[in-house]
Amino acid sequence: MNEEKKQYAVEVKDLVKKFGDFTAVDKINLEVNKGEIFGFLGPNGSGKTTTIRMLCGLLIPTSGWGEVGGFDILNESEKIKANIGYMSQRFSLYQDLTVEENIDFYSGIYKVPKMIKKERKEWVLSMASLTGKRNHLTSELAGGWKQRLALGCALLHDPPILFLDEPTAGVDPSSRRDFWDLIYQLSQRGTTIFVTTHYMDEAEHCDRIGLIFQGQIIARGSPKHLKTELMSEKVIYLECDRCLDAMVFLEQEEKVNEVGLFGKGLHLVVENVDLALPSIQKVLNKQGISIIKLEKITPSLEDVFVSLIAEQTKKLTQTK
Amino acid sequence: MKWKRIKTVAKKEFHQIKRDLRSLILAFALPSLLLLLFGYAITLDIKNIPVAFRDQDHTQKSKEFIREFEESRYFKVKGGIYNYQKMQELLDKGKIKIGLVIPAGFAEGIYSGEEVQVQTLLDGSDGNTGTIGSGYVSGLISSYTLNVLQGEKKFLSLKPPLDYRVRVWYNPDLKSTNFIIPGLIAGIIMIIVALLTSLTFTREWERGTMEQLLSTPVKPLELIFGKFIPYFVIGEMDVIMVLLLGIFVFKVPLRGDLYLLSGVCLLYLLGATGLGILISVLTRSQLLANQIGWLATFLPTFLLSGFIYPIFNMPKPIQAITYLVPARYFIKILRDIFLKGNSIVYFQGEVVFLVLFCLAMFSLASLSFKKRMK
Numbered sequence: 115m116n117e118e119k120k121q122y123a124v125e126v127k128d129l130v131k132k133f134g135d136f137t138a139v140d141k142i143n144l145e146v147n148k149g150e151i152f153g154f155l156g157p158n159g160s161g162k163t164t165t166i167r168m169l170c171g172l173l174i175p176t177s178g179w180g181e182v183g184g185f186d187i188l189n190e191s192e193k194i195k196a197n198i199g200y201m202s203q204r205f206s207l208y209q210d211l212t213v214e215e216n217i218d219f220y221s222g223i224y225k226v227p228k229m230i231k232k233e234r235k236e237w238v239l240s241m242a243s244l245t246g247k248r249n250h251l252t253s254e255l256a257g258g259w260k261q262r263l264a265l266g267c268a269l270l271h272d273p274p275i276l277f278l279d280e281p282t283a284g285v286d287p288s289s290r291r292d293f294w295d296l297i298y299q300l301s302q303r304g305t306t307i308f309v310t311t312h313y314m315d316e317a318e319h320c321d322r323i324g325l326i327f328q329g330q331i332i333a334r335g336s337p338k339h340l341k342t343e344l345m346s347e348k349v350i351y352l353e354c355d356r357c358l359d360a361m362v363f364l365e366q367e368e369k370v371n372e373v374g375l376f377g378k379g380l381h382l383v384v385e386n387v388d389l390a391l392p393s394i395q396k397v398l399n400k401q402g403i404s405i406i407k408l409e410k411i412t413p414s415l416e417d418v419f420v421s422l423i424a425e426q427t428k429k430l431t432q433t434k
Numbered sequence: 435m436k437w438k439r440i441k442t443v444a445k446k447e448f449h450q451i452k453r454d455l456r457s458l459i460l461a462f463a464l465p466s467l468l469l470l471l472f473g474y475a476i477t478l479d480i481k482n483i484p485v486a487f488r489d490q491d492h493t494q495k496s497k498e499f500i501r502e503f504e505e506s507r508y509f510k511v512k513g514g515i516y517n518y519q520k521m522q523e524l525l526d527k528g529k530i531k532i533g534l535v536i537p538a539g540f541a542e543g544i545y546s547g548e549e550v551q552v553q554t555l556l557d558g559s560d561g562n563t564g565t566i567g568s569g570y571v572s573g574l575i576s577s578y579t580l581n582v583l584q585g586e587k588k589f590l591s592l593k594p595p596l597d598y599r600v601r602v603w604y605n606p607d608l609k610s611t612n613f614i615i616p617g618l619i620a621g622i623i624m625i626i627v628a629l630l631t632s633l634t635f636t637r638e639w640e641r642g643t644m645e646q647l648l649s650t651p652v653k654p655l656e657l658i659f660g661k662f663i664p665y666f667v668i669g670e671m672d673v674i675m676v677l678l679l680g681i682f683v684f685k686v687p688l689r690g691d692l693y694l695l696s697g698v699c700l701l702y703l704l705g706a707t708g709l710g711i712l713i714s715v716l717t718r719s720q721l722l723a724n725q726i727g728w729l730a731t732f733l734p735t736f737l738l739s740g741f742i743y744p745i746f747n748m749p750k751p752i753q754a755i756t757y758l759v760p761a762r763y764f765i766k767i768l769r770d771i772f773l774k775g776n777s778i779v780y781f782q783g784e785v786v787f788l789v790l791f792c793l794a795m796f797s798l799a800s801l802s803f804k805k806r807m808k
Contacts, residue, residue, distance in 0.1 A: 170649050172807045192651055192805075200649035204642040210453050211446065222442025223650045251453075267646075 122181070123148045123275050123306035124169060129178035131164050138164040140329035141178065146308055146322075148274075151301050153320030154310040155419065161329040162310040163203060166279050169308070170200045183275050196224075199268030203279040205260050207267060209253035213244050216252055216267060224271035238266030241296065258289025265296065276300065278309040282316065294319055314416045325419060332426050337415055345418045346425075347371060348387045352394070353379035353407035360403050369393045372420065379407065381417055435655050443652070443660020447634065451664060460630050465672045468622050469615075469679050476618075476742070478610035480566045482510040485532040488521055495541035502578055503534075508570045521555065531557045532567050544582055604773040612687070615680045616768035617741035620761045622676055623699075624706045625731040627669040631710025632717075632727040634661045635803070639718045645807065654803045658715075658796070662707055669703045689775030698771070701788050702764045706731075708795025715803045735761035760791045 124146035131139040139161040146152040156162050167173040169182050171191025180187040183197045207216045217235050226234055239245045242262035247255070255263065261281055268276065278297075282290045294316065301307055301321075309320070317323055318337050325333040325340075333344050354360050357380060364373050364382060369390040372383035384390035387410050398405055413421075451457045485503060489496050503509045512530055521533045533555035543550035554571055558564045605612045638644040647657070677699070680686045688695070713730065717723040737743065738752070739761035745753055756762050763784035770776040778785065 167807060171805075172645065172648050174806060192653075195649060196651040198649070200646070202642070202645045202649070204645070206642045206644075206646035208446065208450065208643055209641070210450050215446070215449055219442055219446045220650070222445075223439055223647075223652050225436065225438060225651075264646075 121148065122146060123150075124152070124180075124182050124308060126165075126169070126180040127178060129165070129168065129180055130176045131161075131168060131173060132176045137329050139168070139175075142326065142329070142331045144324060144331065144334075146306060148306055149301065149304050150321040151297065151307045151309065151319065153317045153323045154308065154326065155312065155317055155323055156310075156326035157312065157423070160326045162326060163279055165326070166200075166277050166308070166310060169194075170198060170277055171195055196271070197273055197275060199265075199271070199273040199276045201261075201264050201268050201276075201278045201281050203283065205264060207252055207260070207264055210251065212249050212251055213239070213255070213263060214248040216263065217270065220267040221270045226270055234270050234272075238263070238270065242266050257285050258292070261285055261289070261293060262296070265293070269300070273305070275306045275308065278307065280310050280312070282311065282313065290316075314414065314419075317415050323415075325422060327423050327426055328430070330426075333418070333422050340418050341413055341415060345413050345421050347383045347385055347421055349411055349413040349417050350382040350384060350387060350390065350394070351376070351379055351407065351409055351411045352382055352405070354398060354403050354405050356403050359401065360398060363397050363401055363403075364394065367393060367397050372424070374417070374420065376414070376416075381411075381414070383417065383421060435653060435659070439652055439656040440660040440663070443657055444663040447661055447664045451668070457630060457633075460626060461668045461672065465622050465626050465676050466679060468626075469618055469676050470683070472618050473611065473615055473679075473684050476610075476614050478562075478614070478742075479608070480563055480570075481507055483508060483532060483563060483567045483570070484512055484530040485509045485534065485567075486512045486521055486524055486530045488518060488533065488535045490538040491536050491540035493541035495544060496536045499536065499540070499578065502574060506570075506574060508567075525555060525557055528557070531560065531563055532571065534571070611684050612773060613769055614742070615684045615686045616772055617739065617761075617765050619673075619676045619680055620702070620739065620764045620768060621732075621735040621741060623669065623673055623703060624709075624735045624761055625728075626672055627665065627703060627706040628710040628713065628731045629724065629727040630668065631661075631665040631707050632713040632723045633720050634665070634711065635714035636717050636720045636723040640720055648805050648807065654805055655800055658711060658800055658803065662711060665710065666703065666707050669707060670700070673699045673703055686772055688772055690771035691777070694778060695768075695771050698764070698767050698785065698788070701785065701792065702760065705760050705788055705791045705795060708792055708799065712795050712799040712802070715799045734759040738762065739765050741765055757787075760788055763787045 122145045124144060126142060126144040128141045128143065129139055130137065130141055142161075142165065154162050154165070164173065168175050169180065169187060171187060171194050175187065182194045185191075185193045185197070187194065208219070211219065214235070217238055221231055221234060236245075239248060242259060242265070244255075244259060244263060247259070252260065252263065265278075265281065282293055285293065290313075297307055297309070298319075309316075311317060320337065322336050323334070323340060324331050333340055335344065352360065352364075357375070357378075361373050361375070361380060364370050364380070369386075370382050370384055370393075372381075374381045374383075382390070382394065391408070394408065395405065451461070487500050487503075489500065500511065504511045509532075512524070518535075521530075521535075524530045525533055535553035535555070537551060537553075540550055540552075542548075552575065554568065556564045556568055602608055635644075638647065677695070681688055709730065710727070713723055713726050717726060735741065738745075738748075738756045738759045740756070741761070745756050745762070748756070763781075767781045767784050770781050774780070
């Protein structure tokens with residue numbers, strides 16, 4: 115089949131979605147390689163969910179073209195649906211059914227063959243560590259368990275592509291880590307994963323990232339590529355004794371573009387490290403703040419995104 | 435369409451209904467309750483009309499006249515003979531509906547053949563009881579008069595010029611329950627089944643479960659039929675319940691064929707479930723679905739179906755609307771089967787209309803349901 119020849123699991127060209135006058139998704143282009151974990155990042159309301167819903171055949175695009183698993187998103191959405199797993203942002207299994215009834219329901223809907231039905235069910239139960247809770251009502255489960263059950267139900271038919279829309283929102287950190295372990299396992303077995311998130315640490319786990327802001331993709335690439343290549347400015351790490359005071363004074367320093375709290379210290383975004391370092395030292399000395407550490411570092415993803423979004427906002431206000 | 439998916443959806447829906455108290459009450463408690471409540475409350479027969487006498491004659495004849503009323507099952511004579519003020523007070527308070535004044539000289543008048551006037555005071559604020567009561571009073575008085583005339587030797591040969599003989603067919607005692615119960619059955623099935631079904635899609639939109647469902651390869655018709663099955667099965671139980679109550683508690687005679695009755699009931703039930711599914715597909719909030727549900731079932735089935743108010747009495751434009759009300763056809767069929775014992779030949783037109791209604795509901799529902807979000 116032509117599916118074999120296709121390099122991309124997801125491919126999108128000039129995709130647009132308008133709701134009335136509002137353009138939620140504005141001519142985006144995307145490619146997701148087979149078997150990779152693609153992280154789709156962006157602030158709330160930037161168009162992540164709208165994009166994912168168009169890819170899953172839940173929304174009809176206003177214009178543009180796209181393929182998921184080799185099927186056209188406009189005309190073959192029902193074929194796409196048989197080949198994907200989807201987990202929506204809001205928990206959307208039946209709260210008034212038991213764990214087992216939910217699994218049975220989706221395995222019936224996906225027409226999982228009788229021979230492997232039981233095996234798939236046990237796999238989901240053990241994957242979600244719900245074996246002992248199969249007769250519990252879903253509404254009684256805690257957040258992390260619910261997420262894993264939802265993931266399990268989306269995987270019953272062993273889909274080659276999985277779409278996860280903020281799968282870990284509102285889940286505690288240790289459950290989040292467990293959840294990402296599962297995603298790695300799936301990825302190693304060859305499943306393509308398209309995941310939206312706004313946790314930066316999760317973004318670091320992705321093979322490639324797309325950053326969407328106000329309906330437009332403003333950066334794409336591997337986390338490493340984004341951190342080293344895409345940011346025109348440099349980042350300096352400062353650790354000192356009165357961080358909050360230092361923050362106030364450095365914000366007024368013109369050679370420093372941005373100041374942000376990061377862990378124990380501050381991230382300072384500057385145009386030119388060699389010019390900025392002496393001025394920073396001068397300011398801090400004047401205020402009697404003693405420096406513990408002051409050095410140029412590789413920016414974190416968060417630095418990159420904040421800087422890219424600031425740049426984009428500037429561009430947009432200028433064109434207006 | 436795959437049977438496996440339909441079955442899966444149906445099973446899921448059963449699980450949800452059995453855990454939903456509102457659905458359970460609506461499905462299993464309300465139909466019988468409504469039938470009993472309305473069946474006993476709505477009666478168009480008038481019995482035991484409270485009546486008081488002011489007897490100014492105080493003769494044996496006047497007492498005999500009052501006894502006529504006491505013996506009739508249509509009247510209940512309130513004890514004691516009252517003066518005029520007392521009678522007015524009783525009418526004002528609503529303790530009596532009719533007051534009769536027997537004038538002094540009542541007996542004398544009868545013997546001498548002079549005209550005797552019996553004054554009848556009627557409470558017209560309750561129009562229906564008033565009209566019927568006055569009819570009963572005049573009937574009783576004329577038969578009394580005739581008896582008196584025939585009792586006197588000199589009028590022995592007197593006969594009324596017209597002899598009025600009535601034979602009532604189908605419902606010889608003119609028991610109003612006999613035609614009200616079939617109407618109630620039609621109304622209750624429509625209301626309960628349509629309301630119950632009307633939430634099946636909206637609930638999924640409101641709870642967000644629809645989004646997950648839309649991302650799967652399930653087909654719209656599989657969803658519609660899967661959701662239809664459990665409500666149809668519950669509807670069948672409701673039908674059986676209300677029919678049994680009608681036959682055994684309200685003693686409505688079943689003169690026609692039981693199989694025919696079951697057949698048309700299933701047809702009507704199909705239409706009611708279809709209406710519920712259509713409402714559910716068209717709305718996205720349970721509150722709205724519920725309101726539309728009441729509006730689309732309660733008013734038409736009770737007011738525009740000929741249940742109590744005869745359709746031929748209605749203005750023409752409203753008569754035209756009644757053609758869209760399935761209960762109109764079903765009530766006619768039920769009365770035909772129950773009371774007249776008619777076979778299908780007598781109501782094949784109605785059956786055709788019911789079939790069309792079912793087809794319309796299901797085609798509209800499947801055309802309106804789109805596997806997309808807004």
